Amino acid sequence: MDHKPDLPEWHGNGDAMRALQIELARQVSLRDGFAKPLRTVAGFDVGFEEAGSITRAAAVLLDASTLAVIDQQVACLPTRMPYIPGLLSFRELPALLEALNMLSSPPDLAFVDGHGIAHPRRLGIAAHFGVVTGLPSIGVGKSIHVGEARQALHGMRGAFTPLRDGREQIGWLLRSKPGCLPLVISPGHKVAMASAAELVMRFVTTYRLPEPTRLADRLASRRDSQ
């Protein structure tokens, strides 16, 4: 199946994209809709080359039980839009979808570097990715874009506390590794808020990032062979 959603071209008007985000955000499902037990998962991340003119997306497919790498692909496309806070997905999604299509098979669950619904209009790149592909997805962010935590986060590995925007919970702050800044976890698509943090911890070994995203990160930033 080929995923080629009509992503609007960058003509300098972010208003059209913001309106589309609000529309797509209505299609997000916050109920668990992934295969149980999980058989495969995949990590997705984007990096840049040639001073940013080339967008390089990486997709790494793993066996959910053993964490063994089943397949990994890299897609390089010309960068067509600048980075604009809140509109990240329109810049990085094209390359990410290309990398997904190159995989031998789609994952039961996708971990995307960036936010899910922890976004101003509840459509971060992980949620956008999930809605256009129909795949269950979770956002794994390394810093907060919107929202704040009310309570202090415990230092113990696996501890988590709600990330909220006003009175609404939009994700979790997760201490994936002691002594490190917490990850910002939020549902993307077909994943319940209550399941998100636990699903991420299931794939964390000894690093801050869960294996799917950690491996994709290395591949996208071409540090896997260096």
Add this chain to the structure above:
DNA sequence: GCGACAG
């Protein structure tokens, strides 16, 4: 008007 602002 001012400051913030995923990657």
Add this chain to the structure above:
DNA sequence: ATCTTGTCGC
């Protein structure tokens, strides 16, 4: 994100 060595801390 990216440019980059050494350095502080668990």
